[in-house]
Amino acid sequence: MKRIAIFASGNGSNAENIIRYLRDCPAREATVAVVVCNNPSAGVIGRSRALGVAVEVMSRQEINDPTIMGPALERHGVDAIVLAGFLLMLPGFLTSAYRDRIINIHPSLLPKYGGKGMYGCHVHEAVAAAGERETGITIHLVNERYDEGRVIFQASTPLEPGDTPETIEAKVHQLERRHFPAVISRWLADF
Ligand code: GAR
Numbered sequence: 001m002k003r004i005a006i007f008a009s010g011n012g013s014n015a016e017n018i019i020r021y022l023r024d025c026p027a028r029e030a031t032v033a034v035v036v037c038n039n040p041s042a043g044v045i046g047r048s049r050a051l052g053v054a055v056e057v058m059s060r061q062e063i064n065d066p067t068i069m070g071p072a073l074e075r076h077g078v079d080a081i082v083l084a085g086f087l088l089m090l091p092g093f094l095t096s097a098y099r100d101r102i103i104n105i106h107p108s109l110l111p112k113y114g115g116k117g118m119y120g121c122h123v124h125e126a127v128a129a130a131g132e133r134e135t136g137i138t139i140h141l142v143n144e145r146y147d148e149g150r151v152i153f154q155a156s157t158p159l160e161p162g163d164t165p166e167t168i169e170a171k172v173h174q175l176e177r178r179h180f181p182a183v184i185s186r187w188l189a190d191f
Helices: 013-024 043-050 064-077 092-095 120-129 163-189
Strands: 002-008 032-038 054-057 080-083 103-106 132-139 151-158
Touching: 002 013, 013 032, 013 043, 013 163, 032 163, 043 054, 054 080, 064 092, 064 103, 080 163, 103 163, 120 132, 120 163, 132 163
Parallel strands: 002 032, 002 080, 032 054, 080 103
Antiparallel strands: 103 132, 132 151
């Protein structure tokens, strides 16, 4: 069984959805071994623990320290990493150690609205301000640069003139809920 770590910084709706999906998947080919969180007050901590998943709350310094982060992932036997609303840049030793084994979800149709500072509501505000006719989600491999790894999945949703950052966010969350766990599952089956 493949063991994944989910890295998250906030509310954790994606983390919860992934944990439930893999737990309830009849084939049981993968499991969430641990959730790594850099924010001690994030909702993802309670959501994950309530589902029986171990959580490591770690500071930015600890995450960036190979002598702390490395053993933590080894302890949980982690084969692959999923970034689900994780707002820190990953340290180089992790992107090297898990090359092609880290994926991220981004709440826009990359390369549009990606890069430093573009996360969560900032993305939806920019999409609304530009009057875009559609937005969506991008799931991509993670390398040393923000939002630039190979895209493995995109899905789009139409926008109406009256859409606000909040309604856009709701549409994007719906796409995330529908697609992210299944894309992770197919991706894991490849290695
Ligand atoms: C999600 O919409 C995810 O796509 C986004 O943060 C949100 C986290 O929601 N990620 C980024 O913006 C990364 N650049 P959640 O905590 O409820 O899963």
